[in-house]
Amino acid sequence: MKKKYGIIDIGSNTIRLVIYERQKSGRLREIENVKVVARLRNYLTDEHILNDEGVSLLLDTLRSFQEITRHHQLDRVKCVATATIRQAKNQKEIVDLVEANTDFRIRVLTGEEEAYYGFLAVVNSTMITEAVTVDIGGGSTEVTYYKDRQLLESYSFPFGALSLKQAFVSGNVPTNEEIARLSSYLTEQFRSLPWLLGKKVPIVAMGGSARNVVQVHQLMKQYPLAGVHQYEMKRKHLLEVRRLLTSLPFEEIQKLEGLSKDRADLIIPALEVFRVLYEIVDATSFVLSRKGLRDGIFYEELIQPFGTRVFPNVLQESFFELAQDYDIRLDDVQHVNHLIAQLVEQIRSLQLYSLTDEDIHDMKRAAHVFYLGQYIDEEASSQHTFYILANRTIDGLMHKDRVKLALIASYKNKPLFKQYIAPFDDWFTKEEQKHIRVLGALVKFAYSLNDTKRKIVKQVKLSEQNGAMIMDIYCDGDFRAEEYQAEKNKKHVEKIFKRPIELRFHQK
Structure with a gap:
């Protein structure tokens, strides 16, 4: 069974019970969120005493929460209180009453x-x-x-x-x-x-x-x-x-x-x-x-055993969660990123297209989640990939960056790209849109070189001959599937270089 955690937040305006379930990635997913607008602050007298009506309302609310926490068989529920209970002079009496009449023990937080x-x-x-x-x-x-x-x-x-x-x-x-x-x-x-x-x-x-x-x-x-x-x-x-x-x-x-x-x-x-x-x-x-x-309370409890209360890299943590949730094989991602690095290095050295370090970061992020929609449906993987990435909260990515990631990671062709970007058309200039298509096409091509997930493509070399581009691809194994996919997708790369590309596959 997945582990569940509960927390009750006794605020001045609302009292809320939230139950989380621990996912296989370690992420806490909210499965229950129950709110009662108690407005306890209205029951705090001028002498800073929470009156009997306020205390009764608090106890009734907590008893109703207790039915839910017992149903979910939660061993332990954190129960914290903020300003109104903190400012109440009868705070100890309130805490004792709650402990005597419910399953919960209140921890009153300082400011x-x-x-x-x-x-x-x-x-x-x-x-x-x-x-x-x-x-x-x-x-x-x-x-x-x-x-x-x-x-x-x-x-x-x-x-x-x-x-x-x-x-x-x-x-x-x-x-x-x-x-x-x-x-x-x-x-x-x-x-x-x-x-x-x-x-x-x-x-x-x-x-x-x-x-x-x-x-x-x-x-x-x-x-x-x-x-x-x-x-x-x-x-x-x-x-x-x-x-x-x-x-x-x-x-x-x-x-x-x-x-x-x-x-x-x-x-x-x-x-x-x-x-x-x-x-x-x-x-x-x-x-x-x-x-x-x-x-914040859960971050303290869940991260502290690792000797820190702050994630070293929020975005990296988010991509790890995505990989776990959608069964992404990180060894495949690593190999595709290796191929992207080779392609970028040679595109730069031949001055075929201008790629910044930020572009490389964007492509590597997209490679991490490229076509993750396959998890839902192979046939419509591009559509699912765009929808999931554009609409799922990704800690560490602002909204515009999230859409950009979704556009690169779901890239299939120009018509679909135009369909996806339509609601966000004014977020990006025409030049930016064209550039995002380029990054998507390069990631898609790199993925085609690992079509069978065997990591057989070891080296990619680009050269110019008589105005045409030659791409020598050195493989360690039967490359027919990769060759078919690469030939199918090279048209997107040819548009970037504005010239034809001849693919030459070699067995090492």
Whole structure:
């Protein structure tokens, strides 16, 4: 049986149970995600006591979660609590009641721990090496600054979307005056941390409010790609969402696609946090991380036995997971990459086509997942490959890079390429599109030289004779299958070199 892990996150706005299943690659796949909008923050009195109604709501919610965790036969469930329980003066009484009446024992996180786990989630699921992170919950907001993937600064502010709404907004939607007062307060708070000022780095945001902002923006622009992790917005995009939300009556905000109805009254205060922070940091972009606190806790537990809490290379880890999930033979990938290296070296030396080091990286990544759609269906492997890679979250790849990878790894011919790229046509210039086709054609040709997966092609040599190209291919074994595929695919390479190619296969 696959091992399952459970975590309960007791937040100020929502209480959530997430159950993960460990895949053969080691990746945790979410199989259950149950959310209760408890808004515990509303039950915290002015004296910072969680009242009886709030405690009763918490116990009822945890008992309902208990039925699910028992059904899944989970031995141990992590149960963490953040701002509201942290700020409650009757915290010990709450923890004792939960332990006495449920299967769970609450671990109350400090603000510093909450910020650290957010950092850990971001640094292990993106390739961004320097950033400011922000995680806005219902009752607290955590910010960190990291550089070279090392945490340098962190702070937990005792305000969140729910408490800001309580303090600054009288109705469901803030007035212009209320937004101005909120903005002034947030500016003062963020300016109190000198390490935030003018950093000129990306802001990486976590949590439900950030996710909802991104989903609203994706719907506004009819975004053609699935997934929100590593979605990138600029200042003008945050302002576009702000203009939309502040122009609508509350009833319309509640109906907005992409926005959870239970966040309709919190989204504008939360967005103001992101907007003001963007200004203070003088950020280069606003990037969403779908991975957050809960993921950070698991990263600590799952990676720590290996002597580190940070993956050495996030993207490499993602490709390893893809190889495991789709039964990709890494020895075949290695051999194809060896052939690609030979081809590139000779294309460069003969000055047949300009290939950069970044192009080589792109081709090697594509070779790793080339036609992985065969796992689903051999006949339509190109189509499946493009769909999977374009729509699956790949930690470490921004959305444009993911589409580029999908286009190279699924390359079959120009008509199919044009079909795949149609929704993303304005993402790439015509010159970039042509270049991506070239990279796809070279990877496809290299794969044809290992058609039978026997790794018999040992050496490829290119030369020019009387205006034509000669490709000598030296093999260790019967090469008829490879010769057939190479002859079939050479037309794509001939278009790159703008001249015919004569293939000469040799038995070593």
